[in-house]
Amino acid sequence: MPTPAPILATLTAAPTPGAAMHALVARLFPLGRSLTGPGVRETLAVLREYLPGLRVHEVPSGTPALDWTVPAEWIIRDAWVKNAAGERLIDFRQHNLHVLQYSTPVHGWFSRAELDEHLFSLPEQPELIPYRTSYYQPNWGFCLSHRQREQLQDEYYEVCIDSTLDEAGSLTYGELVLPGASEEEVLLSCHCCHPSLANDNLSGLAVAVFLAQELARQPRRYTYRFVFGPGTIGAIVWLSRHRDTVGHIRHGLVLTLLGGPGGFTYKQSRRATAEVDRTAALVLRDFGSPYAVRPWLPYGYDERQYCSPGFNLPVGCLSRTPFGEFTEYHTSADNLEFVRPEQLAESLRLAEALCTALERNYxxxxxxxxxxxxxxxxxxxxxxxxxxxxxxxxxxxxxxxxxxxxxxxxxxxxxxxxxxxxxxxxxxxxxxxxxxxxxx
Amino acid sequence: MPTPAPILATLTAAPTPGAAMHALVARLFPLGRSLTGPGVRETLAVLREYLPGLRVHEVPSGTPALDWTVPAEWIIRDAWVKNAAGERLIDFRQHNLHVLQYSTPVHGWFSRAELDEHLFSLPEQPELIPYRTSYYQPNWGFCLSHRQREQLQDEYYEVCIDSTLDEAGSLTYGELVLPGASEEEVLLSCHCCHPSLANDNLSGLAVAVFLAQELARQPRRYTYRFVFGPGTIGAIVWLSRHRDTVGHIRHGLVLTLLGGPGGFTYKQSRRATAEVDRTAALVLRDFGSPYAVRPWLPYGYDERQYCSPGFNLPVGCLSRTPFGEFTEYHTSADNLEFVRPEQLAESLRLAEALCTALERNYxxxxxxxxxxxxxxxxxxxxxxxxxxxxxxxxxxxxxxxxxxxxxxxxxxxxxxxxxxxxxxxxxxxxxxxxxxxxxx
Amino acid sequence: MPTPAPILATLTAAPTPGAAMHALVARLFPLGRSLTGPGVRETLAVLREYLPGLRVHEVPSGTPALDWTVPAEWIIRDAWVKNAAGERLIDFRQHNLHVLQYSTPVHGWFSRAELDEHLFSLPEQPELIPYRTSYYQPNWGFCLSHRQREQLQDEYYEVCIDSTLDEAGSLTYGELVLPGASEEEVLLSCHCCHPSLANDNLSGLAVAVFLAQELARQPRRYTYRFVFGPGTIGAIVWLSRHRDTVGHIRHGLVLTLLGGPGGFTYKQSRRATAEVDRTAALVLRDFGSPYAVRPWLPYGYDERQYCSPGFNLPVGCLSRTPFGEFTEYHTSADNLEFVRPEQLAESLRLAEALCTALERNYxxxxxxxxxxxxxxxxxxxxxxxxxxxxxxxxxxxxxxxxxxxxxxxxxxxxxxxxxxxxxxxxxxxxxxxxxxxxxx
Structure with missing residues (x-):
């Protein structure tokens, strides 16, 4: 049995768990997270203040991982579209959703029509900036409100994306292990690759961090393993490095979208009747808040990887309103107003109740x-x-x-x-x- | 194969089965049944007139039985509360519900407040006398209508309960075996410990008696075993004396609450899908009266003992409206008006149909x-x-x-x-x- | 692997499959089909024009077949009821429903009352001639509209049924095998014993013929076996001659009632969850037309024989509105107006989709x-x-x-x-x- 890592709550003056979690979300919100790069490192460094036992891993670009390869590290320094007068019309420094994630570097003058092919906006939500990525197909682009897009009436624009795709870089993920009486594990997994989106998934990070603090203070039947990594490739890299030990995972949860409004949603694992599936349904039945239990679907968050047929781990997904079913999803409206302290606090209580139920299921x-x-x-x-x-x-x-x-x-x-x-x-x-x- | 016990119907002039059963209920109604004591013996003596093969067993107080011990035998001779004028205000001779079952002896003067701690009434049903017991915690008390309780305005009362808790007494139960072609048994069990309550459970006794008479007249595939004993401790005593042979029980039914109004209720055995469970559901489906099939619940009548996990016998419970779900339950309103001949007769037909279905299920x-x-x-x-x-x-x-x-x-x-x-x-x-x- | 039989579509000018199928139904409609006899042979001869590989089998009357015996062959030449003036009031030449199927020969004068015992009509559908049979109980009779029956007011009638029940005859059925890559078979079965009834079952014959033509043009994983025989006795004879090879049948369908209006009905095989049962439910789920899936019932068409417990083959029944649930059923109103080309064409598309789904279910x-x-x-x-x-x-x-x-x-x-x-x-x-x- 390994010695438990020391855990210290650094939080001092937060009046309630909800407010403390919201403060964490607010602190992480401006950091420029992506699939890889400095923003992920900065984020994990903040989490380490809360969870000193958190270990940060770097996996070199180009490393094979299952069917994939760790991509080049993306470093974004600046990005803008200027008019002839040199005014920054679209400015990455104002909102880090403005740049298409993993944009390749570009600098030059483009006609309005040429630029337009690299713009992403939401005609039906004309005030909001969408979140878009192009991780695995080289491309560059800007995301902006549709209202702003319609105002771009000049003939030519100066465009700059000051980015690097560093083949000598690395992918970063964090892992915290809280040893328990048994080697059997509960896996708790959050994606930490989205930039300034508060619900997706800073809410999940905050709930996971505070859950870990709470679990660290208790005797534990199970060993708890928290994984904070970029979506898809993070889980794939983690799985590729733990193929021999994933058999220890008895129960697992992907934590995401836990700060917005709406009832709770538990999405079953591929096994559908795993202990975690039945426990989640029971805890929700008695928790007193609106909820839904949904069947397995091979689309969503990193449960896709954990539940791939070769692994078939008993990992479900706990959220409030699921992705794509609230209008703020993947837009600039998923902000610090959308995520509420009391919603975060209720999500934490539910996650704790679920862990308690697993611990005590004799x-x-x-x-x-x-x-x-x-x-x-x-x-x-x-x-x-x-x-x-x-x-x-x-x-x-x-x-x-x-x-x-x-x-x-x-x-x-x-x-x-x-x-x-x-x-x-x-x-x-x-x-x-x-x-x-x-x-x- | 044992020789069948001779069975004789002593009934002569009853015009219909329903009327005959109601006459039996009426005859048993005034007898002072309790967990033990003369009232149970008198009751079983009446049943023997209908079922000469019925054997009466006495089990000495203090005998261990599974996790329990046979209690002292309770003999109640008289009980009253008098005012200063010597008038019997509460009088056991007027209604044998008036005394708390298993009351310890007491005689003396009590203030109104002292007496009040030993009174039981129903504020929401002010005209009815409730039925209360204190079998395993020494206590004494009177049950009375709430209206009468409110009229007790004197300062002092003379109280007398002339009872004995006889450590040298015994517990009494009756058993009738109708041998069949096979050693496999159908168990039919009724509690006979309730005093003047007509539906709970004189109705069950009456249906069981007439069912036994009917079965005795027919060729039988199964051996039928009727057990008439006090609730809980009776079944426990019976089980403790038949641990080696309960494996013969293929099907079983607790018969209770079969004379009141309301549709039929079949409560499944712990097995839920035993042959008796499926047969009862089917017979009710086609019987033509309103009914409900309810899932197993470890609360209720003696199916609790038969279906305890060590025995796990296929024993369900057949009743009309279940206990606690009709307002007359466990009150003086569960009387000879509440139980109707035609309801008893219909219950008998149903019980016969169920036995026929079991007999013929090839x-x-x-x-x-x-x-x-x-x-x-x-x-x-x-x-x-x-x-x-x-x-x-x-x-x-x-x-x-x-x-x-x-x-x-x-x-x-x-x-x-x-x-x-x-x-x-x-x-x-x-x-x-x-x-x-x-x-x- | 046997050499595939050559298949040739003889149809030349039909503009659409629906019209072509309806033309086939119209051509077959007047033929005097019965359980046995020339009408069946004429029908199969027409089908051979469409399916040259169709083999026609003759099984002598008197041949034992499972629990049955092949009946005498019924040859009907003429049948009429004349009045004293010699007018043919009921005339088999006008409609071959007019004669009770398998009528024994008769010729003579009968009083109205005597005749009436041999008449069949539908008081609630007074304009329609019913279809009636007496295959296994010697009898003779006439079917007529109730309106016509009420007009028979003469005292005596001359009656003639010019039929033969030929003990030296035979039962006729047709079989087409389309060999596939595997010896595993799909059985498609239609009854061809009904006289001038268009939906029951010329629609089934037409869909089967065109399905066979389509399958013949494709590569096939399964071997397809089409059986066209008289109801009940035909399937029984066929089964009696294939007892050793029915184990090859992986999937089967009885095709019937596919030309009338109304949604589709799939009746499950006795197995209820056979691959054909699940496939039919799925194909119907996605086909876009109203439909119902019904549980197994040991009444209906030849699935009764294929699903008898000794064989228990995975054979369901595909129809539109089931027998007995449309007012035209087994009457002269089941005619060429009732069966529509577009309904036949849709049924064919569904049958093709079902075969495709079976073929591709890897x-x-x-x-x-x-x-x-x-x-x-x-x-x-x-x-x-x-x-x-x-x-x-x-x-x-x-x-x-x-x-x-x-x-x-x-x-x-x-x-x-x-x-x-x-x-x-x-x-x-x-x-x-x-x-x-x-x-x-």
């Missing part, structure tokens, strides 16, 4: 299985009978005794009884305390 | 399985074809021939075809008669 | 199962990312890669993904083309 055996044991003489039963009391507590005791034949976990009991897991946890402890239940 | 093999056999030359098919006749009889023949591949019972055929079991019984007999079906 | 293995393969460098992925494109094509690629672990067929992928089979066929070909998928 299978018990009733040690007095012939007839009901007499609860009264053990102080676990009400006094005067004949009334219609059937309180949840009594039912929890009876369900646990009745179903605990060694083949059913607390998850099974919660599903069949309709009782909430926290109540069953308490009742199971009480029954274990009087020697009626024994965990297998 | 698995057949089609002896001419290649193509349809030519029914016409065997006199089983209509003459002129081409019309749209598809009468249930023809369909029953075709379904039986088509599904009887040796892997499907009549129950399976009834479930898949939607046809009623009595029709399938007749059609199976016809096909067996012409050599097309053979029971396995 | 199970693939993803050859790059660890993480998603990089589709971009293989030219299979869109360029600029970040937008919300998730077009069906991309989804088809992702679903196929994700699910193709060697345990799931295209059918599984289509069921789980909700994507249409033709799209998945194209996507699977594209992925196979770049070496990412391999059929097992």
């Amino acid at each position: 299978t018990y055996r009733n040690l007095s299985p012939y007839g009901e044991p007499q609860l009264g003489r053990r102080g676990l039963y009400k006094g005067v009978g004949g009334g219609q009391e059937g309180a949840d507590w009594q039912m929890a005791l009876l369900w646990l005794l009745n179903l605990s034949d060694g083949s059913r976990s607390l998850l099974d009991v919660a599903e069949q009884s309709g009782l909430a897991l926290p109540l069953l946890h308490r009742a199971a402890s009480a029954l274990e305390g009087v020697g009626l239940l024994q965990p297998l | 698995t057949y093999r089609n002896l001419s399985p290649y193509g349809e056999p030519q029914l016409g030359r065997r006199g089983l098919y209509k003459g002129v074809g081409g019309g749209q006749e598809g009468a249930d009889w023809q369909m029953a023949l075709l379904w039986l021939l088509n599904l009887s591949d040796g892997s499907r019972s009549l129950l399976d055929v009834a479930e898949q075809s939607g046809l009623a079991l009595p029709l399938l019984h007749r059609a199976a007999s016809a096909l067996e008669g012409v050599g097309l079906l053979q029971p396995l | 199970t693939y293995r993803n050859l790059s199962p660890y993480g998603e393969p990089q589709l971009g460098r293989r030219g299979l992925y869109k360029g600029v990312g970040g937008g919300q494109e998730g077009a069906d094509w991309q989804m088809a690629l992702l679903w196929l890669l994700n699910l193709s672990d060697g345990s799931r067929s295209l059918l599984d992928v289509a069921e789980q993904s909700g994507l249409a089979l033709p799209l998945l066929h194209r996507a699977a070909s594209a992925l196979e083309g770049v070496g990412l998928l391999q059929p097992l």
